[in-house]
Amino acid sequence: MAEIIIGEVPGLTEGMIFETRIALTKAGGHRVTQQGIDGNKKDGAASIVLSGGYPDDLDSGDYLVYTGQGGQLNQKQVKDQSFETFGNKALLTSQLHGNPVRVFRGIRKESDKNRNVYQYGGLYSVTGSSHETGIEGFEMCRFILEKVKPLEAIALIPSISLSAGNEETRRANTTTLRIVRDTKLSKQIKTLYNYTCQVCGIRISENTVGYAEAAHIRPLGSYHKGFDVPSNIICLCPNHHVMFDLGIFSINSDLTLKGISGSLNQHSKHILSTESLAYHLKHIYKPK
Numbered sequence: 001m002a003e004i005i006i007g008e009v010p011g012l013t014e015g016m017i018f019e020t021r022i023a024l025t026k027a028g029g030h031r032v033t034q035q036g037i038d039g040n041k042k043d044g045a046a047s048i049v050l051s052g053g054y055p056d057d058l059d060s061g062d063y064l065v066y067t068g069q070g071g072q073l074n075q076k077q078v079k080d081q082s083f084e085t086f087g088n089k090a091l092l093t094s095q096l097h098g099n100p101v102r103v104f105r106g107i108r109k110e111s112d113k114n115r116n117v118y119q120y121g122g123l124y125s126v127t128g129s130s131h132e133t134g135i136e137g138f139e140m141c142r143f144i145l146e147k148v149k150p151l152e153a154i155a156l157i158p159s160i161s162l163s164a165g166n167e168e169t170r171r172a173n174t175t176t177l178r179i180v181r182d183t184k185l186s187k188q189i190k191t192l193y194n195y196t197c198q199v200c201g202i203r204i205s206e207n208t209v210g211y212a213e214a215a216h217i218r219p220l221g222s223y224h225k226g227f228d229v230p231s232n233i234i235c236l237c238p239n240h241h242v243m244f245d246l247g248i249f250s251i252n253s254d255l256t257l258k259g260i261s262g263s264l265n266q267h268s269k270h271i272l273s274t275e276s277l278a279y280h281l282k283h284i285y286k287p288k
Contacts, residue, residue: 001031004039004046006099007123014122018104021049024118030104037069037087044094044101045087045126048145051106051116056134056142058223064103064124065223066091067134068141080139083131083286088141095126096246100148123148128219130247130283144223186214189233189270197237198265199249199257204237213241217251217276224283231273234264250285251277258285 009028018024021033030038030047039045050059053075054067068088070081083092094101100123106116128144195210196203204211215236218226226232234251236244243249249259253274256263258281266272 002028004031004043006043006046007102009102012102012120014120016120018118018120021118024049024104029102029120030118035069035087037090039087039090039094041086041089041093043090044097044099045090047102047104048091049104049106049118054134054140055136056140059105060222062147063222064143064145066143066145068143070141071138077134077136077138077140081131081141083129083141085141091126091143092129092246095129095143096242098125100125101145103145128221128224128245128284131286132283144221146221183214183228185228185230186233189214189230190235192267192270193235193265196235196265197240198235199240199260199262200237201265202237212236213238215241215244217272218279219245219284224279226276226279229273231271232276234272244280245284247280247284247286250281252281253277259287 005028012027012029018027018029021030024030025033030049032038036049036051036053037045038047048066050057050064050066053072056065056067058065068081068083068085068091070085070088071077071079081088083089091101093099103121103124104118105121107119109115109117124145125148126143127146130142131139132142134140190210190212193212194203195205195212197212212235214233216226216228217232217234218224220226220228234244243260249257251264251272252258255266255272
């Protein structure tokens with residue numbers, strides 16, 4: 001199998017049509033001809049193919065809800081999915097590392113309704129994941145992907161491959177993307193807590209200037225439908241923000257933590273929504 005490429009592939013432009021999955025593989029867009037996810041847990045997901053294999057999928061153009069791998073027999077769901085499946089783990093890696101994913105869509109041919117052609121839809125960022133009961137009654141791994149816009153901040157980071165002896169090192173560009181939404185209200189919440197994490201109590205500062213991140217308990221966006229209100233926002237350090245968004249831990253209604261030890265510090269002027277906390281526990285938290 002060819003070496004995995006994260007991000008854009010030379011010669012591949014958005015809108016290109018491929019007549020078969022084999023043609024798509026030969027072009028380097030999606031290296032596997034059967035699975036919908038191309039990647040591994042170390043590098044992340046290089047690409048996905050939307051082909052209508054799961055009834056829980058949602059494609060709104062710039063916004064996708066993609067169902068992960070596993071649990072099907074003869075195209076029928078027969079058991080729960082797991083985030084330990086290699087493709088699902090790859091998408092989790094992409095979410096954590098902020099790596100973009102190429103998206104291809106299967107489109108029915110006008111001349112043959114039983115066949116798909118495949119169109120390149122561009123780069124998307126994995127902005128969320130959850131483990132939820134699907135339409136067919138099984139626990140499904142779901143991933144939210146959002147289109148990477150040309151004007152979004154994309155950092156090109158030089159990646160150095162170390163060599164042995166006197167061999168020359170190779171340098172290649174890899175694209176990483178992390179979107180941190182910061183609203184006026186989020187800044188007010190961070191100020192209330194003096195930029196101190198409500199979970200670990202650590203305050204990051206540089207020359208007395210504090211840094212923290214505002215986490216929405218019930219995520220914003222058209223899928224989770226969370227609101228940008230004080231009762232849905234907590235102040236966290238970057239580590240606990242990522243852990244919270246990934247569902248590594250959650251918060252019970254009594255503010256004790258689930259998944260890690262401890263309890264959430266809460267300011268007397270800041271009351272959290274019990275509905276938002278319950279939503280995170282049910283839809284975002286991933287019990288081990």
